[in-house]
Amino acid sequence: MSSSRSRLGAVLVLLALVALGCRDRGQKEATAVAPGLPSGERTTFTLLLTGDVRGEIEPCGCEPPNGGLARRVAAVRKYRAEGPVLVLEAGDALAEDVHRLDGERARLILDAMAATGVAAAAVGEIELAFGVEWLKKSAAAAGVPYLCANLVDGSGRPVFPGRKILEVGGNRVGVFAILALDRDIPEGLALTDPLEAARAEVQALREEGAELVVGLAHGDGREVNRIALEAGADVIVPAHRRGTAEVNYLRSWLVSAGNEGRFLQVVRFDLRGEGQLVSENVLERLELRRREVETRLEAGRRQAEEALSPEKKEEALVRVQRLERELEKIRKDEELLDRASGRRFFAQFVKLDGRDGEDAEFSRRVRKLVSRQEARAP
Numbered sequence: 001m002s003s004s005r006s007r008l009g010a011v012l013v014l015l016a017l018v019a020l021g022c023r024d025r026g027q028k029e030a031t032a033v034a035p036g037l038p039s040g041e042r043t044t045f046t047l048l049l050t051g052d053v054r055g056e057i058e059p060c061g062c063e064p065p066n067g068g069l070a071r072r073v074a075a076v077r078k079y080r081a082e083g084p085v086l087v088l089e090a091g092d093a094l095a096e097d098v099h100r101l102d103g104e105r106a107r108l109i110l111d112a113m114a115a116t117g118v119a120a121a122a123v124g125e126i127e128l129a130f131g132v133e134w135l136k137k138s139a140a141a142a143g144v145p146y147l148c149a150n151l152v153d154g155s156g157r158p159v160f161p162g163r164k165i166l167e168v169g170g171n172r173v174g175v176f177a178i179l180a181l182d183r184d185i186p187e188g189l190a191l192t193d194p195l196e197a198a199r200a201e202v203q204a205l206r207e208e209g210a211e212l213v214v215g216l217a218h219g220d221g222r223e224v225n226r227i228a229l230e231a232g233a234d235v236i237v238p239a240h241r242r243g244t245a246e247v248n249y250l251r252s253w254l255v256s257a258g259n260e261g262r263f264l265q266v267v268r269f270d271l272r273g274e275g276q277l278v279s280e281n282v283l284e285r286l287e288l289r290r291r292e293v294e295t296r297l298e299a300g301r302r303q304a305e306e307a308l309s310p311e312k313k314e315e316a317l318v319r320v321q322r323l324e325r326e327l328e329k330i331r332k333d334e335e336l337l338d339r340a341s342g343r344r345f346f347a348q349f350v351k352l353d354g355r356d357g358e359d360a361e362f363s364r365r366v367r368k369l370v371s372r373q374e375a376r377a378p
Helices: 069-082 103-116 125-129 132-142 194-207 221-230 280-306 310-336 360-376
Strands: 003-006 009-015 045-050 085-089 118-122 163-168 171-179 212-218 235-238 244-248 263-270 277-279 343-351
Touching: 045 069, 069 085, 069 103, 069 263, 069 360, 085 163, 085 212, 103 118, 103 132, 103 360, 118 163, 118 171, 118 212, 125 132, 163 194, 171 194, 194 212, 194 221, 212 221, 221 235, 277 280, 280 310, 280 343
Parallel strands: 045 085, 085 118, 171 212, 212 235, 277 343
Antiparallel strands: 003 009, 009 244, 045 263, 163 171, 263 343
16 A cells, blocks of 8 residues: 655545544533443444445445445444444434435434444434434434544533543543534534644543543534644544545554444454554554565665666666655654554455345345335335
């Protein structure tokens, strides 16, 4: 994968690759303990991410078909059977866009989110298009906690809690959510500066003992990158970034959440040791790339030595110099990462292709809703 240097640190392209007990900013909160693990015992845990689902409830029309609520519920159930799990949603889940709002479909999606045990969901512009009161009432009925640190009403009061903290696998994990300034919001509401809000939430979560801080950043790439570089979180989950994610070693790791419900982003965390948070994905890619460049560099040097003409020798030397620069850059990137760190994660997109089966209840409810809506269509 390609890498580039910014003044704030090394940035690589990485294949993408929190929490019960919500409260308003500035308030003290209790910590919820994930079931199934003795209190105080630390272990690894899995973070499951979705985002930008856009109202999709069935498998896609692609080949092979991926996604769908019934498959997602079944897949999350499988991961929960394997160990401690935390599920987050990055926003824009309830409809295709702000002009195609279907309350019945949205409530079904909220029920599926609750069935997977979503611990926190970011408020996106699509969620707000349903209206704040509708969203609060429907989310509360389903049991889905929404967060947004920088959305305020006409009096400047927060509309939703800004952050939460959770103990999962014996690890204290904090989560916050922000909505970028360029999003469309209902009249009577306002957005404060998302970076300022993110910084405040990160600081508060650190003071409350969070060992890992995850931010759900709902906005465009420029806003997300600014928050990743300057807010101080450990991981930023953007809602609208697909495929690979830019990762900055010296600030926050960016981990994509996918789109249209076709995948789960599965992130395995081990925080039992000391040191900086390190991506095993990047460590592996750096090592593979370094070995490849070293092999090509050795071959290039031989070609330069064995060249039969000055022109061929010059061509080989130019390639050698380019490879030497690339190798130096890779080694500098490796120096920024602590290979001995005891705080690591590995991220992987997993297709919802039905390998884990389908939840019978949601399979039935989806079919029933689709049939009913098709019957109403002109």
